[in-house]
Amino acid sequence: MKPLDPRLLGYAQATRAYLAATVVLGFGHAALLIAQAVLLAGAITAVFLNGAAITAVEASGLPVLVALALVVAARSAVAWLQEVAAARSAAAVKSQLRSRLLTHIAARGPAGGRPAGEIAALAGGGLDALDAYFARYLPQLLLAVLVPGLLLARLLPADLVATVTIAVTLPLIPVFMALVGMHTEAQNRRQFRLLARLSHHFLDVVAGLPTLKLFGRARAQAGIIRRISDDQRRHTMRTLRTAFLSSLVLELLATLSVALVAVGVGLRLVHGDLDLATALLVLILAPEAYRPLREVGANYHASAEGLAAAEEVFTILETPPPVAGTVPPRDGDIVFENVEVRFPGRAGAALRLDATIRPGEVVALTGPSGCGKSTALAVLLGFVTASSGLVRVDGVPLEDLDLAAWRRRIAWVPQRPHLFASSVYENIALTGNADGPEVVAAARAAGADVFVQELPEAYGTVLGDAGAGLSAGQRQRIALARAFLRDAPIVLLDEPTANLDGATAAGVMDAIRRLAHGRTVIIAAHRPELIALADREIRLTAELVPA
C-alpha cells in the first residue's frame, strides 16, 4: 500500500493544507529537539565534570535553565498545533469524502448498488478510521523523513561513527517493514471486507429478528454470531501475527541500534576519543532519530484501516455514473420498441414489451406476477436500462433525454414505497418546495388524511425507521399522497390498491380517476376493478426461457 494515496489529495483538498502545515511544524519539532539535547548535554557535563552550580551554567548568553524552559514551552506549543491541525483536517477530509461518496451514489442510481449496510459502515465508522491516519500516521511519516535528516546533520560533525551507525540502520527499517507490509496488505483488505460483511450480516439478522423469532431460530442466531465472531478473531489474529512482525522488526532494529550506539559511544569515551557533552548529545538524540519511524509502525495498522476505507470510497467514485442525455422531454407517444430486459444471473427476460402509449391514455399493464410489470415502470424511470430495444418519448430515445427533467414529469407510486425517518409531512413532501395546505390536500386525496390526523402529532409525527408504526396500506397511501402532490403529466402506479381494503380502495380509485384526468397513466394492475379503470390493457407475457 502506498503510504500516501495521491487520490486522497485529489478527492480531499483539505489534505494539502494539512501536509504543508505538518512540514513546517515538523521542522520546528526537529530544531527544538536538537536545542533541548544540546542544552541538556551541556548542563549535565558542566555540573558533573566541571562541578559548576546549575544556576551558573549559561548557554548562548541565557541561563541554561531559562533556555531549557523556553524550549520546553515551544515544544509544547508545536505539539498542540500539530494535534489541532490533524483533528481539524481529518474532520474536513472525512466530510469531503463522505459528501462526494453520497453524491456519487445518488447520481449512479439504484442499479448495481452495494448493500446499504456496507455503504453506511463506510460513510460512518469506516471513514472515522482516517482520524488515526491523519493524527498519527501522516505527520509521523513526514517526521520520519525530516527528523532523522536534521538530527544526522547535527550529529555528523560531532561523532562520525554514531552518525554512520544510525544512517545505516535507519533505512533498514522501512525496507523490512515494506517486506512485511507487502505480505499483510492483502490480509488487511480482507479484514476490512470481513468487518463490512459482519456489519451487513448484523443489519440483516436484526432487521429479520421478528421473522427469526416466529420460527424459533433467533436463539440459534446467537450461536451463529458467536461462531462468526470467533472466526473473525481467528482470522484477525492470523493477520496480526504477521502484521505485528513488522513492528517487531522495527522495535528490534531501533532499540538494538540505540543500544549499540550507546555502548560504542561509551567505549570511545573510555579511550578518550570523545568528550562527555558529545556523547550525551548522541545518547539523547539517537532514540529520537528512530522515534518517528517507530510511531509510524505503531500506527500502521490503524492507518491501514483508514487507507483501506479511503480506497473503498475511491473504488466507488471511480465507477462512472451513467451519462445522462440533454434533450428536454416533450409530450408525446411513449413507445416501447421491442424492449427486452435481462438481469444477470437470471434465466429468461424480466420484461418483453412492444407497445405505444399515447398522451392522456390510461393503460393497465397486466399479466401474471413476475412478468415484468414493475420492470417496465423501472425502465421508464431510468432505473433499469433495456438490454435490447429502445424506449422513445416523442421520438427521442430515453437515454438522450435530460433524465432529471424527464423524471420531473413523472409521479410514481412504487409497490414498496420507502418511508424516511422523518415527519409524515416530510415523507409526503420529500422536497422543501411544497407548502402545508398542498400536502394536506394531497394526503386527503390519497385517503391518508384520516389516519394521519389520528397519529400523536398528526403530520408532525416522526416515523420510525422504514416507516415503523404504519401498516402497509397506510404506507401505500403516503406514497399515493406523494403522487397527488407531484401533479405530473405522467403517472406510474405499481399496484396502488394492493394493500387497501374495499372501502379505501374504492376511495383511492375515485382519486386515481380524478388524477388520471388529462394525464398519461400507466398502472401495473391485477385487480379487475383497477384494470376496468384503464382505457386499454397491455398484457405482458415475458415467457421464461430456461437457460
Place this chain on the structure above:
Amino acid sequence: MTAAAATDRSAPGAGRGFSLYPLLKPAAGRLGLAVLAGSGAAGAAVALTAVSAWLISRAALHPPVLHLMVAIVAVRACGLSRGVLRYLERLFGHDAAFRILADVRVRLFERLERLAPAGLADFRRADLARRLASDVGAVLDLVTRVLLPYAVAAVVGLASVLVVGALAPAAGLVLAAALLVAAVGVPVLQRAAARRADGRLAPLRAELSTGVVDLVHGLPDLLAYGATRDRLDRLAVVDARLTAASRRSAATAGLGAAVTVLVTGVSVLAGLIAGAYAVRSGTLRGELLALVVLTPLAVFEIAGPLPAAAQHYAAARASLHRLAEIWTAPDPLHSPRLAPTAVSTAPRQRSEPAGQNGQHTRLAPTDVSTAPRQRSEPAGQNDPHTRLAPTDVSTGLRQRPEPAGQNDRHAGPAGVPELRVEGVTAGWVAGRTAVGGFDLVLPAGSRVALTGPSGSGKSTVAALLVRFLDPWAGRVTMDGVDLRDVPADEVRAVVGYLPEDAYLFDTTIGANLRIARPDATDGQLREVLRAARLLEWVTTLPDGLDTLVGEHGMALSGGQRRRLALARLLLTDARVLILDEPTEHLDEATAVALTRDLLAAAGERTVLLITHPTDLDECLTRVPVTAVRRGPGRPAE
C-alpha cells in the same frame, strides 16, 4: 467481585449498564500475560536509557573497560528484549480483546432477541445495527488502547519513580507528580471538555448513519421525485454539524498533547535542578546525574500516550452507555409465571408434566410431537414421521387429507388447539391502543377470516396470538391455558404466522426456507415451493434453490417474495396458520388458486386469514368462512 458478576448475570435488564469485570473475566489469564509482557517491554526501554546514561557518565571517568562490562551487557539485553516482549504483549492483548468482543456481541444479541419486535419500536433499525457493529467494537478499544497501556504505565511508572526518587528524592517526587498529571490530570481535564463533544458527536453520527441508510434504501423514491438533492443537502447539514463538532473537540485533543510535552519537560528540568544540587551537596554521585535527568524522558515515552488512551476510554464509555440503553429497555412480554429459566436453557424439559396445571400438560404432548426441536434428534432424519408437515402439505395439495388413517396423522385433530381472544386490549407503544375489547374464537380446524380496514389492528391480533405482545387487559388462551403461562417459543411452534412484512434474508432461496426447518431436504423444499405455486419459477432459475434473493429479497418480485415467505411457513409444523394477505402482489388468477390450495392443504390445521373484504368476495367464497370478526372498538382510527 463475584457478587457483582452474579448480579449482572441474573438481572441484565435491571442493571445500570455493563459492569466491566464480568466482561473481562473470561479472558483474565491472557490479559495478565499481556500486562506482564508489556511491563517487561516498557521496563526494558526505560532501563536502556537509564543504564546507558550511567554507562556513558562512568566512561567519561576513563575506568578500565572491564568495569563497564555488566552495564554493556545490560544495555544490549534491553535492546534485544524490548521488541520481543512488545510483540507478545500485543498478541496476548488483542486475542483477549477479541474474545471479550465476541462475548459482548452475543450477549447483546440475546438481549435484542428478547426485545424484538415490540420492545424495539423506539429504536431505529440502522441505529441498532450501528450499536451492534460499532459500539460493540468499542470494547476492543477499551482493552487494547485503554486497559493495557494504563496497566503497563502504572507498573513501569511506579518502578521508575522509586529508582529516581531513591537517587534524588525531589526529582522522584516531581516525576511522580508529572506522571499523575499525564495519566490522570490531563484525561480528567480532557474529559470534562470532551464529554460534551462526545455526547454531541455520537448522536450526530447516529443521525448521519440513519440518514445514509435512508438515502440508499429510499434512492428510487428520491430519484423519481427529484428529492435526492434535498436529501443530500439535509445530510450535508448533519455532516457539517458533525464536522464542526469534531473540529471543536480538536482543540482539547491538542491540549492533552501539549500538557504532556510540558510535564515531560518539567520533570526533566526538575531532574536537572534536583540532581545538580544533590551532586553539589555530595548526596548524589556525579556519574548518576545523567540517569536522573534522562530517565524521565524514557518514562514519558511510555506515559505519553495515556491521555490518548483516556480519550479512547471516553468514546468507549459513550458506546457502552448506548449499549446499556438496550440492556435496560423494558421487557415487552410479561415474565412467564412458570419457571422461565428452565425453558430458555433446556427447551426439551417441556415434555415433563408441568404438574401444576392439568391444561398445560394437555397442551404439552401436541407441542412436542410437532415442535421443531424434534428435528435436532439424530434419528429424525430417517424417520418418516418427523417429515410430518411437508408430507401433509403435499398430500393435501392433491386431495383433501382424510381425517384419520394415515400413519402421519398422529398429530391429528387433537394436536390442533383452540385459541381464544377474550376481551383483549393491547398496543405496541404505551398510550397507543391498537385493539380494544376484542374477542375472537378459533376452534380447532376452523377457517376464519379476519377483516377490517388497514390500521384497525388486525396485525396486532396476530401479534397477540404468537405472543409478540401480551394484552394490557383481557387474555389470550390456547386450549384454555393463558398464553402468558406458555413460553413464547412454544406458542410459536404451534401458531405459525406470515406477517405482512415477512422478512427475507440476504442469502439463497434454500437458506431462507431452511430457517423454518434447518434439516429439510431439497425435496421437502420443493414440496412447499409447489404448495406456494413457486416451484415452476424456481426450476427455471439457473441456480435453482441456490439463487440469492438479494438484500431484503429485493431481487425477487413482490409476489415472489410473498410466496417464498409463505412456503417457508408451510415448512414448519405449526398447527395454526395466521396468514396476513398471503396473496398480496399476485394476479387475480394466481391469488384465487393459491388461496384454494392453501385452505385445502391446511387439512386439520386452523387457518386465520387476514384479508380485505374484496379478496373475500372474489377468492374465499368457495371455502366455508365460519366467522368474520372485527374489533368492536377501533381506538387506533
